[in-house]
Amino acid sequence: MAKLSFIARALLICGLSSTCCIPAISQSDYPNKTVKIIVPFPPGGTTDIMARISAEQLTKTFKQAFVIENISGGGGVIGAERGANAAPDGYTLVMTGVGQNAVAHGLDPNLKYDSLKDFAHISLIDLGPNVLVVNPDRPFKTLKDIVDYARANPGKLDYGYTYASSGHMAMELLRQATSTCADIKKKLNCNPLPLVGIPYRGGGPLMNAILANEIPLEFINQDAALPFVQAGKLRPIAVSSLQRNPLYPNVPTVAESGYPGFQALSWAGISAPKGTPKPVIDKLEAAMIQALQTPEVRQRLESVGFVVPTPGSAAYVSFLKSELDQWVALIKKSGIKPE
Structure with missing residues (x-):
């Protein structure tokens, strides 16, 4: 029998096994080409700025380009949907946030993605009142x-x-x-x-x-x-945070003003489509944890009043669940209708 090429042998193994080794091979040198980060808003806004800070740090870490693609519309829903439906290969990421990934679930009965099930969440990036x-x-x-x-x-x-x-x-x-x-x-x-x-x-x-x-x-x-x-x-x-903001030290919180427990935060994170291989997510998570711990990134966030959140996937998923619970319940109680 003629010798099979390495790729042919890999394909034969894949055909005979439920676990194919080719993705593992490609994951070992991830990323080996440009990675796109979808920002579901126009350039220049807060989410766009956070995405560019993240892209800069990831580019430094991996020595590979991370570039921004702005896909705006629908209060962030159009870009988020595009991100959820992208190929789960690690080369398309998406900026997730309060509007498109928490509030939208209470407002849009026809939302075409589930923020907990259709994304692999990598890390929160910022929290701000x-x-x-x-x-x-x-x-x-x-x-x-x-x-x-x-x-x-x-x-x-x-x-x-x-x-x-x-x-x-x-x-x-x-x-x-x-x-x-x-x-x-x-x-x-x-x-x-x-x-x-x-x-x-x-x-x-x-x-x-x-x-x-x-x-x-x-x-x-x-x-x-x-x-x-x-x-x-x-x-x-x-x-609207539970604690006073360092850049507004003389401005009381709503909670201090007579309404204990009041909290309404703006936030953004970075995520990938569901099914993105875990080794890829692990690499990205480690890189984001490292980035958010650097003095340069912390200073850039804190200089405009953001709080650096607990980084990592588990912390993000836990936080997202609490945000979904809060805003979906509020929208139902308030009777806010889709526009």
Whole structure:
């Protein structure tokens, strides 16, 4: 019998066994070509910036290019779906986050992916609060000022939001937390704080609206608010994390302001399609853990108010489960409908 080539012998073995050795061979030198990271938002936003920081570090670690592909639309859902359906070979990764991987499950009954089942999650990258801000021409100085005015003037106080964002969820959580109930102890017959939501198509138009005093208040990511707060163009009222943010040391948390346990975070992580070989995921996880422990990356995150999360796959999956539980329940309770 003529000698079989190495590849032919490998194919024969694969045909006779349920476990094929060829993927293991390709995994040993992973990555040996360019890796794409799908960002489900336009360039320049927070998720895009986090992806580029990650790509830079992964490129250094593996000595192979990690490049960004922006696929925006649907509040991140279109890009997330593309990532979930990509070939599970480790050469397509996707940025996952609060909107497209937690909030979307409560808002879209026809969502074409399951954030727990259809991804292999590698690591969280950042955690950050939203900041409740007002235009400085408005009289509100505290959260109590806002709540008291809204209760005394039902339907006369507006807020801005972008659909399905962490800021949108933070405001709805606040409306529920500050609701008035006929039976306070049992929380029965409750009416949310009577604010009027004004939707905006994107963070840029939303920011422009509050700076122009078209809307009085909004929740916005701490990094986006920071330069305007520092310039005196926005007044911070409260942050939505359980602890105060180091860049807003004099701004109380919503929890401190009378609503214990209140938390609504913005976050992003990096994931791969389900079925990506475990050795590949392990390599990427180790690289991200290393990256998030470097002083350079920590400084870049903390300089704009992010908290460096516990890295790694297990921590990410646990966190994602808690986020799914929180936001799906809130959306159901609030009756928010898909736009």
